[in-house]
């Protein structure tokens with residue numbers, strides 16, 4: 001895997017560990033990328049199709065996300081081969097075995113990711129005392145319940161008003177993916193006087209140019225229903241792309257905006273809640289049209305900021321304060337840099353992240 005050093009550069013990875021314990025049925029991979037700013041934080045992803053390559057990429061993405069968020073943490077990631085839907089007892093055994101194998105990787109703090117949740121983090125913590133995203137009873141902050149990422153996204157959008165002609169007061173917002181990120185982003189934006197004109201989930205979409213009742217949508221979904229069955233809803237989930245709105249918020253899946261469909265968007269701002277929701281071609285088309293795009297790894301950092309506060313012993317209130325402070329400062333820094341340099345915000349955010357990583361490396365014994 002490392003024979004061509006494709007994934008190795010001066011910034012990392014610091015450690016790459018393959019774990020293979022056939023007797024335990026354990027196959028996993030851990031990449032600790034750059035740890036100049038502090039121990040790495042990154043999710044444990046469980047799935048049947050996970051790969052080492054994915055792990056390298058996600059670890060580097062976490063280095064940049066943590067750096068642009070201004071956290072004292074580097075980036076890391078781990079992948080564990082297995083069906084996340086396996087019987088609970090079997091999953092517990094496997095995750096505990098993974099934790100024990102990662103015991104000595106002290107510069108890696110394990111967090112939840114696809115296929116793992118707070119119960120899994122409790123098992124990891126029980127074995128090695130090093131995990132974030134824990135259940136509240138173990139000092140965890142329920143980030144999806146409090147809406148950490150949605151709150152951070154709403155904060156970033158608030159700051160972005162200074163850099164475009166969209167005003168939150170009366171802004172029409174459309175949210176693709178009314179889940180943990182999307183519903184809370186909508187809730188916090190409506191508190192700032194925006195109007196939710198459309199929302200979608202994997203089943204359908206509901207739209208109303210006069211504004212939707214966010215709490216009624218949240219209650220409807222909490223009752224096990226989906227948006228297609230909400231009064232006025234339809235099964236046309238992708239019609240969210242055509243909605244007349246000022247701010248479009250992807251909060252569902254990767255690659256939903258492509259060069260083929262990006263022309264349908266009418267918004268003047270796209271605030272990326274989901275990870276990599278747009279292909280590079282789609283993002284560049286938006287930039288050329290003058291649409292302000294808030295890039296995922298800078299705008300959706302609320303969750304990892306919350307995890308960092310949890311790791312350092314903070315509570316919910318401190319987490320929200322920290323998210324607001326960091327997203328305000330960092331969004332302003334990124335958008336100002338983009339304006340000054342005439343680059344897309346994603347490039348500006350990457351340059352800032354890289355500069356911060358280099359600055360931290362210069363303060364450490366490196367090279």
Ligand code: NAD
Pocket residue numbers: 143144148149176177178179180181182200201202203237251252253254273274275300301303
């Ligand atoms: P979630 O499962 O709670 O919600 C996802 C929502 O998207 C669901 O309502 C689902 O029905 C909907 N959806 C799925 N496919 C869709 C489609 N094609 N069209 C419309 N809706 C669709 O997940 P989440 O935690 O809200 O995460 C959403 C995205 O944000 C993911 O890309 C995730 O990686 C990213 N993210 C989440 C966090 C976090 O704190 N939860 C942090 C950073 C990034």
